[in-house]
Amino acid sequence: MNLPAEFSVIARYFAPLAAKGGLGLADDAAIVTPPAGHELVITADAMVAGVHFLPYEPAENVARKLLRVNLSDIAAMGAAPLYYLLTLSAPRGLPDAWFAGFARGLAADQERYNIALLGGDTTSTPGPITVSVTMFGHVAPGTALRRSGARGGDDLWVTGVVGDGVLGLMALRGEHADPDGSLAARYRFPEPRLGLQLQGIARAAMDISDGLVQDASHMARASGVSLVLDICNVPLSAAGRARGIDFVASGAAGGDDYELLLAVPPDNKAALLESAAQHDVAVTCIGRFEQGAAEVRAVNADGAAVELGHKGWSHF
Amino acid sequence: MNLPAEFSVIARYFAPLAAKGGLGLADDAAIVTPPAGHELVITADAMVAGVHFLPYEPAENVARKLLRVNLSDIAAMGAAPLYYLLTLSAPRGLPDAWFAGFARGLAADQERYNIALLGGDTTSTPGPITVSVTMFGHVAPGTALRRSGARGGDDLWVTGVVGDGVLGLMALRGEHADPDGSLAARYRFPEPRLGLQLQGIARAAMDISDGLVQDASHMARASGVSLVLDICNVPLSAAGRARGIDFVASGAAGGDDYELLLAVPPDNKAALLESAAQHDVAVTCIGRFEQGAAEVRAVNADGAAVELGHKGWSHF
Numbered sequence: 261m262n263l264p265a266e267f268s269v270i271a272r273y274f275a276p277l278a279a280k281g282g283l284g285l286a287d288d289a290a291i292v293t294p295p296a297g298h299e300l301v302i303t304a305d306a307m308v309a310g311v312h313f314l315p316y317e318p319a320e321n322v323a324r325k326l327l328r329v330n331l332s333d334i335a336a337m338g339a340a341p342l343y344y345l346l347t348l349s350a351p352r353g354l355p356d357a358w359f360a361g362f363a364r365g366l367a368a369d370q371e372r373y374n375i376a377l378l379g380g381d382t383t384s385t386p387g388p389i390t391v392s393v394t395m396f397g398h399v400a401p402g403t404a405l406r407r408s409g410a411r412g413g414d415d416l417w418v419t420g421v422v423g424d425g426v427l428g429l430m431a432l433r434g435e436h437a438d439p440d441g442s443l444a445a446r447y448r449f450p451e452p453r454l455g456l457q458l459q460g461i462a463r464a465a466m467d468i469s470d471g472l473v474q475d476a477s478h479m480a481r482a483s484g485v486s487l488v489l490d491i492c493n494v495p496l497s498a499a500g501r502a503r504g505i506d507f508v509a510s511g512a513a514g515g516d517d518y519e520l521l522l523a524v525p526p527d528n529k530a531a532l533l534e535s536a537a538q539h540d541v542a543v544t545c546i547g548r549f550e551q552g553a554a555e556v557r558a559v560n561a562d563g564a565a566v567e568l569g570h571k572g573w574s575h576f
Numbered sequence: 577m578n579l580p581a582e583f584s585v586i587a588r589y590f591a592p593l594a595a596k597g598g599l600g601l602a603d604d605a606a607i608v609t610p611p612a613g614h615e616l617v618i619t620a621d622a623m624v625a626g627v628h629f630l631p632y633e634p635a636e637n638v639a640r641k642l643l644r645v646n647l648s649d650i651a652a653m654g655a656a657p658l659y660y661l662l663t664l665s666a667p668r669g670l671p672d673a674w675f676a677g678f679a680r681g682l683a684a685d686q687e688r689y690n691i692a693l694l695g696g697d698t699t700s701t702p703g704p705i706t707v708s709v710t711m712f713g714h715v716a717p718g719t720a721l722r723r724s725g726a727r728g729g730d731d732l733w734v735t736g737v738v739g740d741g742v743l744g745l746m747a748l749r750g751e752h753a754d755p756d757g758s759l760a761a762r763y764r765f766p767e768p769r770l771g772l773q774l775q776g777i778a779r780a781a782m783d784i785s786d787g788l789v790q791d792a793s794h795m796a797r798a799s800g801v802s803l804v805l806d807i808c809n810v811p812l813s814a815a816g817r818a819r820g821i822d823f824v825a826s827g828a829a830g831g832d833d834y835e836l837l838l839a840v841p842p843d844n845k846a847a848l849l850e851s852a853a854q855h856d857v858a859v860t861c862i863g864r865f866e867q868g869a870a871e872v873r874a875v876n877a878d879g880a881a882v883e884l885g886h887k888g889w890s891h892f
Binding site: 287292293294303305306307310334347349379380386397399401406408482 | 626
């Protein structure tokens, strides 16, 4: 008996990616034994063609970004990644080459991040390609980093540079020069900041997915403290610096950075710098938390107030 | 600072549904401690408006069916449910009442099945409403039921009645009479067969989601045995019986039943009947597995061969 095409796609493209617990993707569910004595950290993110990626983006890139945005959430909790489930809703008639490319992208980043596929679902849709991943990581009990741990007196640090994600999207849309393609690459292939060993160093962490100002304000609100942003210290690429201070202050440097925001007591600065150096990740101090109402202010290099916009991304 | 509408939807409608490990849906990921010494069983299923549910189906019903089709996979592994993650892609402008109804449906079935929400993602889409759940269950190590365990000599049993799912869909489309609404209810609210205590009784299990003939053939193939279906023994409702033997044999009794197929050695028949009676679930023997090539044949009440169609559901 011939199998319907749906099963053929799963068998050809996705079954080779399966973890042992994925049972060859041939059962109703996966079976896994979580690492003994550890907690599981679990996150889910969906991406929709035309919303989260350009409609003609190569499938390989879509797959890699999908894994990376989920891995970034695992990194933000200070966890190590394990495996994932995938649901994929595809328009009828999407060519085999698309599935082949998508599976190639998954395979490349499975190897890069040492993760494997547990299971999932494929369906048709009359709408755009819609993909969703549920990603699993693990931590020693009680050591996951949360957004709510910042205290007055902690410094706010950020990894890497911010703003290139949105500039990369503009470049792909032809709205920004990108002669060497580096901005587009930053938008397409964010680098989840896994492995930094932040336990015992940072008191709170989260990743920047909706924009620095908006996300930093989430951390201040969750922690019940106020935040003063040193707007001139925010690390930008040359392309970002060319857009001036307002690029950050307006909230326009928003979305798709997937760098980490970290609340770090001043006493832990040396340990943070050492961990970051070991992993070849830049870290920059961009503000400090203060006791008081959960609000965010910004100052320039002279300490003068800078007005903040709130143009962070919202779906509704 | 006002939160964007996306966060307001999460805070108002979904945060009240959160499990303790969901951290109020305010962090990058959930943190859970799996039941000590148990394995996790994990499955994911997506549903798309216009494909898996009618476009104007009340949101409450969509939510309940989404949970139940995932719970059915947990039941098919012989597992007990724990919690779930949800991703929801919604057209811009979807009214608040839709989210409120969807959350009401989640809440109703969270209580019915003793599960809770761990986290997820909400996004916009230019396409139809698309929802996806990753559902978690647990089992004692090594006791999960798989499709591949059937052996020659085992009987094939099925819970409940089959075929009413597709008849319910036809009723909702005005293609089939349904004076008391019972067929529509079967399509809208499948009953996951949780709690049957199948360990030590069934050697293989799976749920019927694509149609009896197609799904039974999956079990035979995965187990490497052949299957003889007693087509006249397949349990049908009065509406199904009225359509005659071809309703089952053609594969037209396909999809959305969410009953369990069980491979049970004859020696375990009494134990199966006792477990089913305890849970007030009907079980019917509809065939037997035989050693030999993985093929499916059907016979009528006289033992004469009946030709099988293969109209089970495929998305591609």
